[in-house]
Amino acid sequence: MSDSKKSIGWGYLPDEILTHIFTFLPIKSIIICASVSKTWKSLIKNPTFISTHLHHSHNKSQNLFLLLNISRNDREVYTLHKEDDDPDFTEYASFDSPFHGPHLRHPHHNVVGTCNGLLCLSDGSPYFAKELFLWNPCVRKLLQFPIPRDTFNTHGLFQASFGFGFDPKTNDYKVVRILSIFGGSPLDFGKSRHVVEVYSLFAGEWRMLSASDSLPLTYAIISSGPPAFANGALHWIAFSNDNKQFVLVFDLGDEVFRQILLPELPSYTEGMMWTRVSVYGNSIAGFQRREGSGPMNIWVMKEYGVASSWTKFSYQCPSLGMLRPCPVGFRRNGEVVLEDNRIGEAVLLNDRRGLISWNPDSQDVKNLEINGSHKTFFGSFVESLVLLDKATKGVVTY
Known part of the structure; x- marks a missing residue:
């Protein structure tokens, strides 16, 4: 040669x-x-390659993982679990919270959502948060940006909620904040008004939507936990002034609101409240329960956007014996993951909540042997290179 x-x-x-x-x-x-x-x-840092790699990752079903925010040795740790053909939910990888570093100390933060390998985090509850973060743990990149400052002094009594997702029409990641500003009592929806703000990763700034883009209905968001991101839209459970509960939908592409009707329930279910909406495959599912202990209804929307396709595939979990079964999401096989609050008094005192997987069809319960907390977040995750090409102000490489 x-x-x-x-x-x-x-x-x-x-x-x-x-x-x-x-x-x-x-x-x-x-x-x-x-x-x-x-x-x-x-x-590798070319945006076109990053998008191509992400598309390839989504097409490889074995690269889909489940993400959990847990506590390990009093440190926040994010663990990835490979689901395919793994009933034991074995840990695949883990990431320490980026806020343990010397230059990024934030004692408390919440998960707003996850999409395409990015985690959106806030440095507190929606009411008190001052900053948001977009974090890709795989490439060790963290983007930090401020939240428009609103206080009781500027708006009076208000409710706040965040959402995070991806707009495929513009190839942009967006954070949505909804402020429900009450004219009097929080229950007086008739005097409430809404401020909707959108942060664009591409533009690097917040925009306030005009009044015509806001939902022309008085309502209050009652979802526990972050909204579900599915089919390019964010989904909350909301409650209107005429005592109607519905799914509030915000399309990230068109940046408009719409509603999805919830199932009409018979009279014997009085007292059941919708608590949250979750991603279920390519659609959504809703959780419904009474205050305190008792049965829990799970409704799956078989055909996304079609209200008549709501299906109740289970109505309670009698074999669990929990004080307050708290659903956190679905596994890919359709099993429900819940926080089991009955694990033990010592565990409860330390705010450790065991996670279990429950099969609604067989009623089988499996202890995942993972301790969560009141901030446990559960959702799908795909490894990606998103943010690798960012070298702008506010981006930290650690």
């Missing part, structure tokens, strides 16, 4: 072949490749 042929190596491969090879590599290997040369770094 001639010397010229011996010298041909990876550095001489066409860019198209290199990017094709990179697409099939694990995230850790891609990050290492980005340090090999300026050429490789430029190819």
